[in-house]
Amino acid sequence: MKKIYMFIIVLVVMIFLTGCWDQNIYEKIGFILNTGIDLGSDDKVLITQSYPIISETAGNSGGGGPDESEGIKVETIRAKSNLLRESREIFRLSTSLKLEGGKLQSILIGSDFARERNISEYFELYERDIQSTVQASVVVVDGNASELITKGARFKGKPRLGIYINEVLKRNFMAGYCPDTDIIEYDIINTTPGISPIVPMIKLEGNNIKVTGTALIDRDKMTGQLDTGETACLYLAMGRTKQSEIIFDLPEDIQSEKKKGAVFTRKVITKSKIKFQDNAPTIHFDIKPKVILDEYTWGDITDPEYQNKLEESLNTHIEKCLDNTFKKLQAAKCDAFGIGDKIRAYHYDYWMSIGELDGWKKIYVKMTATFDVKSQIVRYGEIK
Amino acid sequence: MWHCPMTKPEGGVTVKEDNVNLITSKQAVVFIMVTQNGVGILYLPSDMAGHAGHDGWIPVIISGVLSLMVSLAIIALCRRFEGQSILDINRIIFGKFISYILNTIFIIYLFLAAISNLGVLASSIGVWFFRSTPLWVLALYIMLPSVYLASKGLKGVCRFNFLIVITIPVLLSSIALNIHNLRLTNLLPVGVHGIDEIAEALPHTLFAYMGFEALLFLFPFIKDKQRIVKHVMIGSITVTLIFTGFVAASIAVFGEDLLAKRIVALVGLARMIEVPVFERVDLYYFAIWIAAMLLAVNAYLFLTFNTVKKVFKIKSKIILLAGIAFIVLVFTSKLSEDADTIFQINHYSGDALFLLGVLYPILLLIITLITGKGVKKT
Numbered sequence: 001m002k003k004i005y006m007f008i009i010v011l012v013v014m015i016f017l018t019g020c021w022d023q024n025i026y027e028k029i030g031f032i033l034n035t036g037i038d039l040g041s042d043d044k045v046l047i048t049q050s051y052p053i054i055s056e057t058a059g060n061s062g063g064g065g066p067d068e069s070e071g072i073k074v075e076t077i078r079a080k081s082n083l084l085r086e087s088r089e090i091f092r093l094s095t096s097l098k099l100e101g102g103k104l105q106s107i108l109i110g111s112d113f114a115r116e117r118n119i120s121e122y123f124e125l126y127e128r129d130i131q132s133t134v135q136a137s138v139v140v141v142d143g144n145a146s147e148l149i150t151k152g153a154r155f156k157g158k159p160r161l162g163i164y165i166n167e168v169l170k171r172n173f174m175a176g177y178c179p180d181t182d183i184i185e186y187d188i189i190n191t192t193p194g195i196s197p198i199v200p201m202i203k204l205e206g207n208n209i210k211v212t213g214t215a216l217i218d219r220d221k222m223t224g225q226l227d228t229g230e231t232a233c234l235y236l237a238m239g240r241t242k243q244s245e246i247i248f249d250l251p252e253d254i255q256s257e258k259k260k261g262a263v264f265t266r267k268v269i270t271k272s273k274i275k276f277q278d279n280a281p282t283i284h285f286d287i288k289p290k291v292i293l294d295e296y297t298w299g300d301i302t303d304p305e306y307q308n309k310l311e312e313s314l315n316t317h318i319e320k321c322l323d324n325t326f327k328k329l330q331a332a333k334c335d336a337f338g339i340g341d342k343i344r345a346y347h348y349d350y351w352m353s354i355g356e357l358d359g360w361k362k363i364y365v366k367m368t369a370t371f372d373v374k375s376q377i378v379r380y381g382e383i384k
Numbered sequence: 385m386w387h388c389p390m391t392k393p394e395g396g397v398t399v400k401e402d403n404v405n406l407i408t409s410k411q412a413v414v415f416i417m418v419t420q421n422g423v424g425i426l427y428l429p430s431d432m433a434g435h436a437g438h439d440g441w442i443p444v445i446i447s448g449v450l451s452l453m454v455s456l457a458i459i460a461l462c463r464r465f466e467g468q469s470i471l472d473i474n475r476i477i478f479g480k481f482i483s484y485i486l487n488t489i490f491i492i493y494l495f496l497a498a499i500s501n502l503g504v505l506a507s508s509i510g511v512w513f514f515r516s517t518p519l520w521v522l523a524l525y526i527m528l529p530s531v532y533l534a535s536k537g538l539k540g541v542c543r544f545n546f547l548i549v550i551t552i553p554v555l556l557s558s559i560a561l562n563i564h565n566l567r568l569t570n571l572l573p574v575g576v577h578g579i580d581e582i583a584e585a586l587p588h589t590l591f592a593y594m595g596f597e598a599l600l601f602l603f604p605f606i607k608d609k610q611r612i613v614k615h616v617m618i619g620s621i622t623v624t625l626i627f628t629g630f631v632a633a634s635i636a637v638f639g640e641d642l643l644a645k646r647i648v649a650l651v652g653l654a655r656m657i658e659v660p661v662f663e664r665v666d667l668y669y670f671a672i673w674i675a676a677m678l679l680a681v682n683a684y685l686f687l688t689f690n691t692v693k694k695v696f697k698i699k700s701k702i703i704l705l706a707g708i709a710f711i712v713l714v715f716t717s718k719l720s721e722d723a724d725t726i727f728q729i730n731h732y733s734g735d736a737l738f739l740l741g742v743l744y745p746i747l748l749l750i751i752t753l754i755t756g757k758g759v760k761k762t
Binding site: 013102130131133134135184185187188191192193338341342344345346348 | 511512515528565567568569570572573576637638639641642651652655656658664666670
């Protein structure tokens with residue numbers, strides 16, 4: 001009998017445990033999918049956010065009015081403010097929905113903003129607020145983020161903007177044409193001395209979004225950029241296997257109308273070694289990619305001498321690309337390889353003697369890097 | 385052979401009579417482990433990164449070894465007095481009046497421990513899930529099962545501790561699923577922060593290891609006392625390895641600068657986990673960790689209840705439990721409204737643990753060894 005009373009008491013208590021003060025009605029929540037940050041006038045920033053409208057009645061609440069595409073309603077709102085939180089409060093004035101950042105897909109940063117302001121200062125809200133996600137992608141927009149979000153909300157025949165951008169980034173990250181950096185990863189690398197973050201760059205082109213490569217960051221500001229080919233080379237040197245397509249010049253003695261060859265990277269093994277010459281560090285990379293020859297008219301590839309020629313040509317191409325990429329990284333003071341981090345960890349006395357990070361930045365821009373690429377063409381598929 | 389004056393334990397209840405409180409040495413060690421794992425570990429990585437930088441894992445190892453040594457000293461002390469608790473030992477050594485004061489100090493400590501553990505749990509639930517719900521409402525609902533368990537005796541509390549088989553793997557999985565985010569250079573070079581900084585960080589690890597002092601109160605209830613040393617050693621080494629691994633992994637993932645700015649490393653690690661199909665895996669982690677923290681609240685609420693009952697000889701279980709719950713609830717609600725106050729309470733608890741759980745038993749052991757008090761079995 002006692003147990004029955006207990007059971008009844010527990011049941012009664014459970015009736016009142018339906019979320020207490022924090023009940024959330026799905027239709028009354030605005031799930032922010034994209035946030036755009038641009039430079040605004042009067043030293044303010046222009047914050048743009050888009051969220052899908054789930055209920056018809058909730059969508060009529062005001063703001064910029066819903067944009068319709070393929071039956072999906074997406075509302076875009078903008079506000080000029082000093083803080084991200086301030087902009088959220090401004091948005092609250094014009095929408096009846098409770099805006100939540102838990103489903104945020106990407107933070108799009110206008111290139112002007114990325115060059116002039118400290119990027120991570122605007123991520124603090126997502127880091128602090130546990131109901132927001134820290135896995136949203138950080139993306140630099142070549143141009144204006146607000147324009148991209150506004151026009152992107154009206155794209156015909158495309159998935160919802162947040163999903164569309166993520167899919168495009170994911171595919172290109174797999175191919176090694178852009179990095180995949182989220183909020184927390186950016187913050188971690190940004191606060192680690194001797195390593196710099198890199199973030200993907202995209203551009204609005206008509207009814208499309210195009211990945212243009214990598215934005216290089218130094219001390220929280222964008223200081224340079226790499227194109228997609230250079231990004232693919234960067235990943236090779238980092239030893240991270242991507243499925244990149246590398247186009248290279250065919251050797252002169254090879255008879256082909258195309259003049260160019262294409263390889264598809266399959267696996268890469270990279271070893272890097274830091275050496276000191278006259279108290280100055282140098283770094284050497286040994287890169288061994290295994291590649292598949294792609295779009296090649298049947299020829300003498302089974303002949304080892306012929307294969308060597310192709311491999312030599314490919315090696316030269318990648319080495320040149322890497323030389324060029326490293327110079328761009330140095331010009332941008334972006335230590336994407338984390339050479340400074342390794343020097344701090346393994347040569348701490350030297351790190352302290354040069355004045356830690358400040359001293360390292362001066363040395364990094366002048367240091368020598370050498371790349372030795374030994375590619376190997378492997379055969380795959382139906383054709384010899 | 386030395387003899388101690390055989391007194392009936394305070395509260396008029398002999399160990400044999402109190403069957404609902406009899407546990408095995410394994411259960412006692414798990415009781416200690418859940419107390420240590422639930423709450424203390426949450427703040428440990430950030431605290432260590434703030435005090436000893438990337439060498440923060442070194443003081444954790446040292447403290448683990450020290451906590452094991454103190455645990456063994458506590459066992460040695462209790463064994464000298466035929467397995468009685470600190471409350472009875474105080475009475476034997478200092479007499480009725482002084483022991484009354486000393487035991488009251490222990491009660492205040494247990495209240496502080498219960499309040500700090502409940503405060504962390506309630507405010508964590510508040511921050512993670514229910515922002516608008518008043519803290520006292522959350523604390524009230526958290527306490528209901530703990531009060532119920534305390535009323536059912538130590539055996540009931542210990543049986544509930546089986547949840548450790550879920551919580552420890554969950555903690556370890558937060559590291560395993562972030563293995564690709566570990567940057568070993570964040571832990572190098574080893575020892576660069578020097579002995580001074582590492583020594584300075586040691587007292588800050590105490591709150592995390594809080595729980596081993598429970599042996600002072602649990603000892604009379606352990607059935608197989610001859611096996612307690614072995615199990616305490618296994619438990620202490622396991623906890624030390626888990627704590628060290630967790631702190632080292634947190635430093636390797638976040639780096640010392642970012643980690644020092646975070647409050648709870650487990651939250652940070654959980655938020656970084658990405659798995660196919662499931663979105664926001666972090667929320668599942670938080671939900672499971674609430675159970676882990678609840679075990680620590682259960683433990684201290686039981687110890688408080690049992691100690692007050694013994695010292696003040698209160699017969700009515702319901703009145704006593706309601707009174708303790710009310711006091712804990714009021715203080716938790718008042719003191720846990722902002723993170724800084726909770727930190728402060730945790731530090732006070734750590735300081736109190738150092739005095740009552742580390743220094744005091746060692747001092748007593750030395751006194752009894754010198755004066756020859758207690759029973760030395762031939």
